[in-house]
Amino acid sequence: MTEPSNIQQELLRRISEANRHLQFYKLESDDQGRLLLDRTNPHHREWVEHDDAYERIDETETT
Structure with missing residues (x-):
């Protein structure tokens, strides 16, 4: 196996640094493994409001 080039080593170093x-x-998830999002969390709220690809439990299930 050949050693990675200097460019590859530098990219790996930068990725590692960024990941730190x-x-x-x-x-959290429910019994069926569905992720539970919090509407008060701004990161979760953006996902809930702008992603129609996922069903929303509160709209599909009645309690």
Whole structure:
């Protein structure tokens, strides 16, 4: 196997550095594995309001 070139090594270093600054958090899910989003969280709200590709539990299920 050949060693990565200097360009590849530099890209990997930059990606690794950028990943250190990311903050990840775990989303809660229901019994069926559906992600539960919080409308008060601005990041979740954008996803809920602008993504019609996913069904919304509150619209499809009645309690």
